[in-house]
Amino acid sequence: MTDAPFRFTLLHQDGHARRGEMTTPHGVVQTPAFMPVGTRGAVKAITHRDLEDMGAEIILGNTYHLYLKPGDDLIARAGGLHEFMGWNRPILTDSGGYQIFSLADRRRISDEGAEFRSHLDGSLHLLTPERATDIQAQLGSDIAMVLDECIATPSSLQDARPAMERSVRWAARARARWLQLRDAPASLPGVVVANPGQAQFGIIQGATHPDLRTESVQATVEIGFEAYAIGGLSVGEPAEIMYEVVAHTAPQLPHDRPRYLMGSGMPDDLIESVARGIDLFDCVLPTRNARNGQLLTRSGPLVIKNARYAEDPLPPDPGCGCYTCRHFSRAYLRHLYMAGEMTAATLNTVHNLYFYLDTMRRIREAIKFNTFETLRLEFRRTFSRRSQRL
Numbered sequence: 001m002t003d004a005p006f007r008f009t010l011l012h013q014d015g016h017a018r019r020g021e022m023t024t025p026h027g028v029v030q031t032p033a034f035m036p037v038g039t040r041g042a043v044k045a046i047t048h049r050d051l052e053d054m055g056a057e058i059i060l061g062n063t064y065h066l067y068l069k070p071g072d073d074l075i076a077r078a079g080g081l082h083e084f085m086g087w088n089r090p091i092l093t094d095s096g097g098y099q100i101f102s103l104a105d106r107r108r109i110s111d112e113g114a115e116f117r118s119h120l121d122g123s124l125h126l127l128t129p130e131r132a133t134d135i136q137a138q139l140g141s142d143i144a145m146v147l148d149e150c151i152a153t154p155s156s157l158q159d160a161r162p163a164m165e166r167s168v169r170w171a172a173r174a175r176a177r178w179l180q181l182r183d184a185p186a187s188l189p190g191v192v193v194a195n196p197g198q199a200q201f202g203i204i205q206g207a208t209h210p211d212l213r214t215e216s217v218q219a220t221v222e223i224g225f226e227a228y229a230i231g232g233l234s235v236g237e238p239a240e241i242m243y244e245v246v247a248h249t250a251p252q253l254p255h256d257r258p259r260y261l262m263g264s265g266m267p268d269d270l271i272e273s274v275a276r277g278i279d280l281f282d283c284v285l286p287t288r289n290a291r292n293g294q295l296l297t298r299s300g301p302l303v304i305k306n307a308r309y310a311e312d313p314l315p316p317d318p319g320c321g322c323y324t325c326r327h328f329s330r331a332y333l334r335h336l337y338m339a340g341e342m343t344a345a346t347l348n349t350v351h352n353l354y355f356y357l358d359t360m361r362r363i364r365e366a367i368k369f370n371t372f373e374t375l376r377l378e379f380r381r382t383f384s385r386r387s388q389r390l
């Protein structure tokens, strides 16, 4: 780990698509980048070695889950999340807000923060913007996110405005706390700063209302963060609406900072969002769908349990270079899945994440050579969200 402050270098632009390099205390991330989700300090079903082999440069950890179990105090005593989990590359942590808002009837939101009952034991907790900042300081992630208020979609202007305004107030409090931890950590003796080079990203809210998005950008950028994320999307709205909000919001964000679209999405979402100026992504889709037997390929999703694969000698995606595709047939993978073998989840996850990371590599190459639009059109022609009869 180095104390090198967070840095972003924009290397090249092809249309609105951007090729960049994000430097963190635990190394450099080539952007556009996809971050596999390691919810509780592990990307489900695979090892860190698998992630390193497939070239994952950064992963995401969920503050809500790590705070409840094993707890940020324990992780801080272990030297921070990197030390604790034995992962030496960059980590981004979310604020915990999204999970709390998903608890629906088990949470109460006020200006102070989000009060919630643990899904594990029903115990009562209060997550404030300050507390979310402290927990992430103790986890020692390379990038921390501010606590924001997520709302259901679709939401009216009357519902979306107060949530956006509260998110801005919370962002200001989170930034003040982060600055206090950076500049005067002794004034907060209960908090261990596990990674002094940690950056903090602000989050733009405003649902699908363009005016609210613009207001949120102005107010959040005025507070000032190392970079900015677009939140509150990929929550059930049609893809076209999401693309419109991204196209409206991304160009208003500072040109010299990375732009992170939270929680998105399908492979075509990644390409379409890069086309609108996004640099960072995370999503549980490739890992969760892998465990449910859905393999994502260049043509579209392949449902491995289908009887047609029972004696199919081909790999899941003949064009893929991952460990799974280089060694195993659809017939074998179907057998493992039907038999309930744990290895099914492992091999499917290896393929899906490799496919996502490889897609990002292809995107970065295309931007570099000014052929991104060709890649985008080819992807539109060959990829379908409908499950494939390969």
Ligand SMILES: [Zn+2]
Pocket: 316, 317, 320, 321, 322, 323, 324, 325, 326, 350, 351, 352, 354, 355
């Ligand atoms: Zn593969």
